[in-house]
Amino acid sequence: GVKEDKKEQVVMQEEEVDDDVYNEEEEIGMALAERELRRMGEIREREKEEMEREEVEKKFQEFGVELETSKVYRAEEYGAAERREPDITSETTAPDGRVDTVYADGKIITKYPNGTKKVTHENCTKVTFANGDIKTTTADGVVVYYYHTAQTYHTSYPDGVQVYEFVSTNQIEHHYPNGAKEIVYGDGTRKRIDPSGREESVFSDGVIVRRDGEGREVVTKIDGESSII
Numbered sequence: 001g002v003k004e005d006k007k008e009q010v011v012m013q014e015e016e017v018d019d020d021v022y023n024e025e026e027e028i029g030m031a032l033a034e035r036e037l038r039r040m041g042e043i044r045e046r047e048k049e050e051m052e053r054e055e056v057e058k059k060f061q062e063f064g065v066e067l068e069t070s071k072v073y074r075a076e077e078y079g080a081a082e083r084r085e086p087d088i089t090s091e092t093t094a095p096d097g098r099v100d101t102v103y104a105d106g107k108i109i110t111k112y113p114n115g116t117k118k119v120t121h122e123n124c125t126k127v128t129f130a131n132g133d134i135k136t137t138t139a140d141g142v143v144v145y146y147y148h149t150a151q152t153y154h155t156s157y158p159d160g161v162q163v164y165e166f167v168s169t170n171q172i173e174h175h176y177p178n179g180a181k182e183i184v185y186g187d188g189t190r191k192r193i194d195p196s197g198r199e200e201s202v203f204s205d206g207v208i209v210r211r212d213g214e215g216r217e218v219v220t221k222i223d224g225e226s227s228i229i
Contacts, residue, residue: 086103093099097113107121115130123139132148141158151167160177170186179195188204197213206222219227 086105086107088101089104090102091099099111101109101111103109105121107119110118110120112118117128119126119128125137127135129135134146134148136144143156145154145156146152147154153163153165153167155163155165157163162175164173164175165171172184174182176182181191181193183191183193185191189201191199191201193199199209199211201209201211203209208220210218210220216228
């Protein structure tokens with residue numbers, strides 16, 4: 001009986017040791033998995049930021065904004081020495097903490113204590129705010145404002161036309177000074193609204209819906225058949 005009791009105790013101790021080893025290995029495995037997930041998340045976040053930045057710069061170029069220093073912007077943000085900066089001719093610090101740096105090619109970079117940065121170069125002024133918003137103004141008066149959180153572009157033209165582009169839905173809206181609007185939705189549907197309130201929507205399948213100022217609608221199918229709603 002004594003031998004059997006001792007044998008039982010030895011078996012129980014061995015099982016406890018096995019459990020401890022298993023639990024320790026499980027904890028190590030979970031820690032490694034969590035670290036790998038964090039690392040992959042950081043990589044995806046950097047890739048997303050890079051794609052957004054490239055999309056912004058591409059959009060600015062579509063409006064005639066000269067951004068020959070775009071590689072320099074990326075080098076400043078990510079510490080990559082893709083291109084050597086022109087020589088600095090002067091650098092001054094204002095009492096409020098603002099730092100103005102003037103380069104040999106005429107570019108001026110102003111950094112503010114709140115994280116805002118303004119770059120003035122040739123016919124373009126670009127302001128990058130601490131929250132990720134970007135405002136660019138060209139010499140001919142075109143202003144492009146990019147809302148980072150909403151992923152929306154708002155372009156203002158000197159003639160009063162306002163253009164809104166929603167990246168997440170691919171929706172584009174043109175607002176005219178006389179009150180007219182043109183909207184293109186992500187699915188290809190186009191809507192026109194005139195100053196009197198009348199609307200015309202052309203859907204991707206060819207159906208046309210016209211609405212008068214009193215809310216009555218006329219639906220025209222692709223075969224030409226019309227019906228009043």
